[in-house]
Amino acid sequence: MIIHMQKKNVFIVLAIIIAVVSTGCFKKKNVRPIQQKPVVELPAGNNVLVLATKQQGGFVVIDAVRLAAPGFIVIRDDLYGKPGVVVGVSPLLPSGEARDIRLELLRDFLGTEQLYAEVRADNGDRRFRQTDDSIVLDEQGQSVMAQLSMEGIKDPFVDIKY
Amino acid sequence: MGQTFAKKIEDFSCAHCGTEVKGSGFTNHCPSCLWSKHVDRFPGDREEPCQGMMEPIELILEGETENIVHRCGWCGMKRKNKTAPNDRREAIIALSYKGGRK
Numbered sequence: 001m002i003i004h005m006q007k008k009n010v011f012i013v014l015a016i017i018i019a020v021v022s023t024g025c026f027k028k029k030n031v032r033p034i035q036q037k038p039v040v041e042l043p044a045g046n047n048v049l050v051l052a053t054k055q056q057g058g059f060v061v062i063d064a065v066r067l068a069a070p071g072f073i074v075i076r077d078d079l080y081g082k083p084g085v086v087v088g089v090s091p092l093l094p095s096g097e098a099r100d101i102r103l104e105l106l107r108d109f110l111g112t113e114q115l116y117a118e119v120r121a122d123n124g125d126r127r128f129r130q131t132d133d134s135i136v137l138d139e140q141g142q143s144v145m146a147q148l149s150m151e152g153i154k155d156p157f158v159d160i161k162y
Numbered sequence: 163m164g165q166t167f168a169k170k171i172e173d174f175s176c177a178h179c180g181t182e183v184k185g186s187g188f189t190n191h192c193p194s195c196l197w198s199k200h201v202d203r204f205p206g207d208r209e210e211p212c213q214g215m216m217e218p219i220e221l222i223l224e225g226e227t228e229n230i231v232h233r234c235g236w237c238g239m240k241r242k243n244k245t246a247p248n249d250r251r252e253a254i255i256a257l258s259y260k261g262g263r264k
Contacts, residue, residue: 085221085223107255129247131227
């Protein structure tokens, strides 16, 4: 009688396990659709720069750039509404198109701050130097520059320790 | 006699941070901490008897030229010096905030 009861319990447990496993197998899987980043269209002409006006995380991503000659993309602080100190420089970019260039910035950002991205022509020494590598102009004679706002990764009021 | 510039190539050890600096003939501050020393009456002459340490107190942008303002901790004299290509960029950025700009 006891053996019979134990067998019955074993069957019940097995049945429950099979039911649970089979439910899991046939359950519809929650598959996220792959989101593809839209391809950024570069405007016509030489020396054009496209990037998102809002960026975050301490680095800037340049969506696309087209250069007539090798050069650099330089990120500068805001100094009373004008480009200030250089806080990030891309590697030397060849002439032609380049996309998704990630630029590390050399300081932390607290809150949201204004920055400038500008294109500089290499003077031939393959190294960026602010006084030697001139600002690139577009076909209208305007400097190739974009303004962006950087959202800091740190909350200024969280890190205060006493 | 007018102000002259004497090019002197000198290696030195920074008296503020200890960095060993290789001079280029134009080096007037440490590329690592940006501190300087009050040794010149005119650029490069090494004739100044003060010898005080000069703290970088401000960064001024004049066009595309970055200038460091140094102030002597001994006599209080202020002098403007151009940044050098090998200056540590993080130190320059930090100096640009020293005056409480933001």
